[in-house]
Amino acid sequence: MLKRAAKAAGSFTEPRRGAARRLAAVAALALASAACAAQGAPARAGGGAAPGAGARAAPGPDAAPGASAAAEPLFREAESLASRRRVIGVQLFVLDEAAEAGAAGERAETRRAALEAEAARVLARTAAAYAALVDAPALREAKQRPPALLGLALALQDSGDLRGAEARLRQLALEHPASREAPEAHLALANLAFAAGRLDEAVSACDGALGGAAGAALRKRALYVKSWSLRGLGGRDAVEEALEALRAIVRLGPAPAGSLEATIDEAAERELVELYAAHGDLARARAFFAGAGERAGPRLLGEVEARAAQRRRPEPLDRPAL
Secondary structure: OHHHHHHHHHOOOOOOHHHHHHHHHHHHHHHHHHHHHHHOOOOOOOOOOOOOOOOOOOOOOOOOHHHHHHHHHHHHHHHHHHHHHHHHHHHHHHHHHHHHOOOOOOOHHHHHHHHHHHHHHHHHHHHHHHHHHHOOHHHOOOOOHHHHHHHHHHHHHHOOOHHHHHHHHHHHHHHOOOOOOHHHHHHHHHHHHHHOOOHHHHHHHHHHHHHOOOOHHHHHHHHHHHHHHHHHHOOHHHHHHHHHHHHHHHHOOOOOOOOHHHHHHHHHHHHHHHHHHHHOOHHHHHHHHHOOOOOOHHHHHHHHHHHHHHHHOOOOOOOOOO
């Protein structure tokens, strides 16, 4: 799916806003598919998280030791429930694999139904546990509050409450703008806006994620969503910004093999060449790709120049009919 979305990006010419938003929705699905592939398991529509998903960093520096000490039991309970749901996700994934291999037993469907019901109960308890911490007035300064807000937003999103998830993400970004979780909140808001076709909003949220002290992995994800949102909006200025976003991904250097970011690296290079060949100024190509860095810039410039030369080559004359 990611490859199909990338191919569409290079030849995007549809001026209608509705079609642009549908194209962006395809990209959002492609990103979700790529994320699942990088984790080694498909996304679950009705159960637990995919294996390897959901791990968060420990809370940051403690500005209010008393509040943090009081919040710790609540935070541990919520994290334990979230961990339990991830375990259920692994169990459901194993059942899926067995079914695809034709090795599922007679009681597999019964087991699946029980696990899915347990996952729903654990998800509800997880959201309630995070909310108990987040909404306690005495715990507003606890160091666990930003990761708890992020955990609550993700739990609400998994339960289908997108409006509630968005509200909690905005709360996190507004009330804890200097936290390590704030860039993740902005990126999650960008993903929600992107999937809903609110492309201007998605670009702004990506800028919020990029404005903080985010690491290279998160920056690549934000830049990629931004590039797709800009291409969906259309227009010369937006396309030029999309090219700059893709170039920034390349300039960050390669990600570890097998990661989602490595998939983005591959797509960004391909899309940068395709988009520049279709819409860029060939007279400025050398200067533009110099900004992609010494590792990839010359190679990508060569690909763009080869495409331009191929387009200038005259078409062979048709053989005259006898």
